[in-house]
Amino acid sequence: MSSLVIVGAQWGDEGKGKVVDLFAAHADVVVRFQGGNNAGHTLVVGNERTIVHLMPAGVLHAQATCVIGNGVVIDPAVLCGEIDELRRRGYLADPAQLKIDERAHLILPVHRAIDVASEEQAGAGRIGTTGRGIGPCYEDKMARRGLRVVDLLDPEWFRRRLDALLAVRNPALERLGRPAADADAICRELLAYGERLAPHVTDTSLYLADQVERGRRILFEGAHGSMLDIDHGTYPFVTSSNVVTGAVGTGAGIPPRHVSRVLGISKAYTTRVGGGPFPTELDDEVGAKLREVGVEFGSTTGRPRRCGWFDAVVVRQAARLSGMSGIALTKLDVLSGLPKLKIAVAYECDGKRFERVPAGMRDLESAKPVYEELDGWTEDIGPVRRFEELPAAARRYIARIEELTATPVTLISVGAEREETILLRDPFLV
Ligand code: GDP
Ligand code: IMO
Ligand code: MG
Secondary structure: OEEEEEEEOOOOOOOHHHHHHHHHOOOOEEEEOOEOOOOOEEEEEOOEEEEEOOOOOOOOOOOOEEEEOOOEEEOHHHHHHHHHHHHHOOOOOOHHHEEEEOOOEEOOHHHHHHHHHHHHHHHHHOOOOOOOOHHHHHHHHHOOOOOEHHHHHOHHHHHHHHHHHHHHHHHHHHHOOOOOOOHHHHHHHHHHHHHHHHHHEEOHHHHHHHHHHOOOEEEEEOOOOHHHOOOOOOOOOOOOOOOOOOHHHHHHOOOHHHOOEEEEEEEOOEEEOOOOOOOOEOOOHHHHHHHHHOOOEOOOOOOEOEEEOEEHHHHHHHHHHHOOOEEEEEOHHHHOOOOEEEEEEEEEEOOEEEOOOOOOHHHHHHOEEEEEEEEOOOOOOOOOOOHHHOOHHHHHHHHHHHHHHOOOEEEEEOOOEOOOEEEOOOOOOO
16 A cells, blocks of 8 residues: 655645645545645646645546545535536546545534634734634534534434534624524525535545555645644644644544655745744745745635745744655746745744744744845746756755755646646655
């Protein structure tokens, strides 16, 4: 059995979708194991651009079975919309290509309403969530009042569980100045989606165990980025799930020993969307240029992404947390034309030097990056397909990232398109 985990090594939007789509050609199964439709993963093939939010990014490859694991939170309206759109475009012709775990929790309209209203109420202290109801849904899961995919198949039980959930959530909504949710309307809407999703619903943990037994190639598709992990990220400016490699075990229902390789995806610079500290953020013309050339606008919400220099402290930490066996370095093309490039190698916080990301928010907010400066290059590297053909300065930049993160760069992405890639090693084998 050979498995590969793809994880985001920064604050999300590193290009995970592109890499998963590329490797899905060689995979039997592609599995989402955490998060929900707060993710937006972009796949570009020729002139066709697809953004998936819940559907695993292997979906364009008919031979790759797509699994939505128990750790994912599912908004059935969004998932049905994605299925419809993909079918309309000729994908997902065989319903057996998609498997949805029966234990995955459901995002209800009430979760979305609470997410949006509590962000509004938080004012300047808001997290800048995607407003998709992710946090409130995971809260209900942990509070043991959530509704799950399996409940959609039992209308009487669904209604009973929904009433119990609304007994807690409706007063909360009213306190936030929003109208209470209507149980009848939710039942009608959700149970109709349930009928549509039913043919895909199964015990995916059991399915994956069987795939492991048969020696199949499994690709685990992480969402978000390590610094958004609920435990290891820049709390409280994080998402509500674990996103590091360790989440594969619980979120897909497989023993961690089945994870053989981990590829961390990192941009050649850094971006962040939403609130929270970002030590290497550039509030100047370089930041604006990165945003413009890199088209740094959120795939889910369209918000402009904050941009900054490559932060080796962050990626080194991600490599340690997730046991990254390699880095896929994306968007290297975006740096072309910058005369000098900076890399943060450490932080200084209140006179103290940090080689790791400090846990304390006040330390992190005051963190001054310690920069190293490297030469840039002017060549357009979009057409390059072999490492040796990259400008010497680009090769030096990559080598320095490898040293600082103690992790080899095994893939370089020089454009959004599937083929705009320099592959140095087979990710399933290295
Ligand atoms: P994900 O959430 O990690 O899958 O990343 P997103 O899809 O949200 O954001 C990455 C963006 O960068 C998308 O618009 C991609 O099409 C684009 N992209 C990915 N790799 C490259 C690259 O190497 N160069 C350029 N210029 N764009 C890229
Ligand atoms: P992908 O998979 C970038 C951020 C939000 C916000 C915080 C909490 O495309 O890389 P949430 O809605 O999850 O409660 O928001 O997390 N965030 C992401 N940022 N890419 C993502 O996913 C993200 N998923 C969540 O912007 O700051
Ligand atoms: Mg994204």
